[in-house]
Amino acid sequence: MYDIIIIGSGAGGATMAYRLADSGKKILIVERGDYVPVEKENWDSVEVFEKNRYTTTDLWLDKHDKPFRPGMHYNVGGNTKFYGAALFRLREEDFKEIKHYGGVSPAWPIQYQDLKEYYLEAEKLFHVHGKRSSDPTEPFDSEPYPNPPLPHEARIQEVVDELFNYGWHPFNLPIGVNFKPHETANAPYTLDRFDGFPDAAERKGDAHLCSLTKALEYSNVELMVNTKVLRLNTNEDGSKITEIVVEQNGETKTLTSDLVILSAGAINSAALLLESKSEKFPNGLANSSDQVGRNYMFHQNTALVALYTETQSYEIWKNIRN
Numbered sequence: 001m002y003d004i005i006i007i008g009s010g011a012g013g014a015t016m017a018y019r020l021a022d023s024g025k026k027i028l029i030v031e032r033g034d035y036v037p038v039e040k041e042n043w044d045s046v047e048v049f050e051k052n053r054y055t056t057t058d059l060w061l062d063k064h065d066k067p068f069r070p071g072m073h074y075n076v077g078g079n080t081k082f083y084g085a086a087l088f089r090l091r092e093e094d095f096k097e098i099k100h101y102g103g104v105s106p107a108w109p110i111q112y113q114d115l116k117e118y119y120l121e122a123e124k125l126f127h128v129h130g131k132r133s134s135d136p137t138e139p140f141d142s143e144p145y146p147n148p149p150l151p152h153e154a155r156i157q158e159v160v161d162e163l164f165n166y167g168w169h170p171f172n173l174p175i176g177v178n179f180k181p182h183e184t185a186n187a188p189y190t191l192d193r194f195d196g197f198p199d200a201a202e203r204k205g206d207a208h209l210c211s212l213t214k215a216l217e218y219s220n221v222e223l224m225v226n227t228k229v230l231r232l233n234t235n236e237d238g239s240k241i242t243e244i245v246v247e248q249n250g251e252t253k254t255l256t257s258d259l260v261i262l263s264a265g266a267i268n269s270a271a272l273l274l275e276s277k278s279e280k281f282p283n284g285l286a287n288s289s290d291q292v293g294r295n296y297m298f299h300q301n302t303a304l305v306a307l308y309t310e311t312q313s314y315e316i317w318k319n320i321r322n
């Protein structure tokens, strides 16, 4: 019997575990994957992108029931082991009603101001580097980012300068990276092979390194890997989730807890709620709206790619920590 079970060890689960660790409660984090191995293939583009070495081999079905292999990573630290660590805050407008092409997204029950202080906390935890207000769409905060912005590579800096001359506002992405003490003025380094790759040098501000390892320093926090949650069970009147059913080494078992926190990622959290059907909840849990698992959206990404024939100078990186 646990006080708190947290499902998933990604950005949400690991950070929640760290935040609750000093409560003294008996906390279990259940993670379906294992640790990402630190190996030379971590930085091998063919292994990572062509052979999909680190994504799940599970197949999902698209809306035409055609199987496909999703770009999902099931491992300790979740997708943050592979993310680009560009750590933006949501904008104030995101919490308000927004009219999209396909319909209206209703206002959230909370506002940006309700989360503001937690954003700051998270930026500290994930070692975010950036320059406040250099992005004109960023909400105001009088406290600077915890670390100075990462400088651009020399050629990119030239592009930035030219864009400024045209009246544009290019800015340094807020990036979560925890430089090692030896990576100071004299040691040149780059963040080459960062977005999409696990960071063998362990500088990426990911949930495993920034939150989970700190949470696990507390004796009341336990991590169970290679353990997949299959369904959630409620108490008799359906007011509360009290049990989770897990599969571990081919065996199925039931774990009980006073509180269950579902942080298995946007898709798998919804899938688990839908899988947890019962006589009382024929549409799955928390789904009286029939909206669980619907209206999933992905962020818009536009990239400008230019090929440059001259070798890059990394001189600028040498000065970054001066």
Ligand SMILES: Cc1cc2nc3c(=O)[nH]c(=O)nc-3n(C[C@H](O)[C@H](O)[C@H](O)COP(=O)(O)OP(=O)(O)OC[C@H]3O[C@@H](n4cnc5c(N)ncnc54)[C@H](O)[C@@H]3O)c2cc1C
Pocket: 007, 008, 009, 010, 011, 012, 013, 030, 031, 032, 033, 071, 073, 074, 075, 076, 077, 078, 079, 080, 082, 083, 084, 085, 086, 087, 088, 195, 196, 227, 228, 229, 230, 263, 264, 265, 266, 268, 269, 272
């Ligand atoms: C290549 C890539 C680049 C990205 N770049 C950025 C970026 O630059 N900036 C940004 O903000 N975001 C980025 N993201 C997105 C970001 O990684 C996710 O938004 C974030 O990790 C979500 O956190 P989460 O805790 O909700 O889920 P996850 O991090 O996905 O964690 C969920 C965890 O739950 C586990 N789990 C799932 N189902 C079960 C189950 N049934 N039982 C037990 N455990 C389970 C998973 O194994 C996983 O560890 C990127 C993602 C990818 C893949």
